[in-house]
Amino acid sequence: MIRILKQIFRTGIVTEPLPTEIISEVEEVGAKLEEAVRKRFRGSLTIRQVDAGSCNGCELEIHAINNPIYNCERFGVHFTASPRFADMLLVTGPVTHNMEIALRRTYNATPPPKIVVAVGDCGCNGGIFGESYASLGGIDKVIPVNAVIHGCPPTPVALLQGILKAIE
């Protein structure tokens, strides 16, 4: 136990401001975000992540925004296990033929008003997988999309910016 406490205190708080080159941009968006979150989400934005066919690269980066360095909860952003509680669906793609029905059901299980954000190049337009018998392409082929975050995969900073912009 003493070792755990020592490691915790030695490490301290590692959550850091975003890199300097984008910090002003994020601060600007962050101020609007806070206002928007207060007005529209009562101070907390709840996200349900749905993998509709990704290669799992985007999932790793979405995990990363929860790590102690990015710590997205300080922006009032947190992830939920059920679409029933979600304000936003963060969907990675491409949408596969085999996931189409599950994605529609998840969308329908999310109470309106809801925001859908397509994540990653594949989520935006099918990426390298394109459209085929097995891949339907971007998320907007199946459910309405409100915002997109490009990147293969998008970095954690790009994800945070994308989420902030989506609720502006």
Place this chain on the structure above:
Amino acid sequence: MSVLTDAITSALGTDIQFDKRQYPSSVICCTVPVEKFAEAAWVLKKKAFALLAAEWASDETPFGRGFCVFACYRWGKEYLIVRSELPSDNPQFPSLTRRYIPAYRFERQIQSLMGITPAGHPDARPWIKFEDWPAGAWPLRKSFDASKPLPRVAGEYEWIKAEGEGVYEIPVGPVHAGIIEPGHFRFQAVGEDIINLEERLGYVHKGIEKKFEALSWQDGARLAGRVSGDTTVAHAIAYCMALETMTDCNVPERANWLRAIFLERERIANHLGDIGAICNDAAFAFMLYQMSRLREIVLRTNHKLFGHRFMMDKVIPGGAAVDIDSEGKKEILSELDSISKDFEKLVIIYDESPSLEDRVRDTGILRPELARELCVVGIAARASGLNLDCRIFNPFPPYDQYDLIELGVPVLITGDVHARTWVRIQEVRESIRIIRYMLENLPDGEITSSFTPPSPDMSGFAAVEGWRGEIIYWLQAGPKGEINRCMVRDPSSVNWLGLEQAIPGNIVPDFPLCNKSFNQSYSGHDL
């Protein structure tokens, strides 16, 4: 001669023909008549104690032949591919499932996607192909038009049922509670005890193997890097190596070493994430935050030095796409020093926490004899007493310089969650050590070499030890020198069976913990 070829020649004699179109020449390919396909498997299992590494089929109608079915066996340092030719109408071959358990899913996949019947297979249900696909849709056949969307038909998947007093079912997925990939698990349980787990995968089937056939050899490396995002480096290396064996391409020494550095950095990043996540699933969140912090440091260094956090597209046919300078070397060395220092402190905490130990020990046991029967690979194999690692048994450069690199591979025999965690811990230490060695001894020279596409009707094979385990690629050049077939075998393709067998007897709340300790790729399996 080798053990595997000796065994098969002594049993089948003149029925065997050795194939000269298969590269590298160290991986022998022999053709046997289709009626001897299962007999060959039996001989290799009984006489040579071989493990089944992969089984797949190819459509060779562009060459004016019918179909071909392949089984790849492994014994120690040797790989042997046994091939049988099938006619183009009503193709079928004798099933290997009753001899080799992993053939169970390989053959269901062959039947579902290529439309070739494994005669005598105990389970006729489709795999990856869902029940709502039209009956005659076999996407890997050349006659299939992959550009059109599939219509849906009515159909129902038949689940394995358990009956009896107090038996109930828990369906989970495909959309899971966490930020993970989709798949369906169906538990039959009595009280808290799981009596059976049935997996159903295929939700993220993106048609990757078919997509390869429409790409150039160069673009294929990009797609290979996206088969499973967490293993992008290892998949790209395996694809490039299989391709390079078929051409005169000599990958420069420096490029091989750079690839190995990328591969080991990928291993460290994923193992750090996994160790933290396993502990988190045992309610030890402290470790998740500490480990994910270390992981983030590795990813940031990757981004700074190589331009991508996961090093996607940094391995290309003929070499590597990015070099490292002396500043970069220094940066990695100091990064490794600091990670190593913190990591060792955390390992002591892991080892000294009784509450954690209580959860991870004796949970999710995959017994060594079962692991062998299931032919599991990688971390899962090494935690269950199987000494398998391509870096040692099928070494690709620079790992072939054993006396210099002196790679040590941990093998444990308990086969529980703790063993799989401890294998990862040891591998992080070992990877840190060999990256240091490689950086200090990195050869000079070019990092790319010219690359000419392979000639028609050649095939290339490569096996690479990714962080999960052995990844196999088998490539075949078509009549115009294009990609005719690209077979991808991610370690998850076999290890999912290992998870299914490790679960019964555990309690339902331990499933996430067991699942995380295997941490399989859904995308790498579903393709």
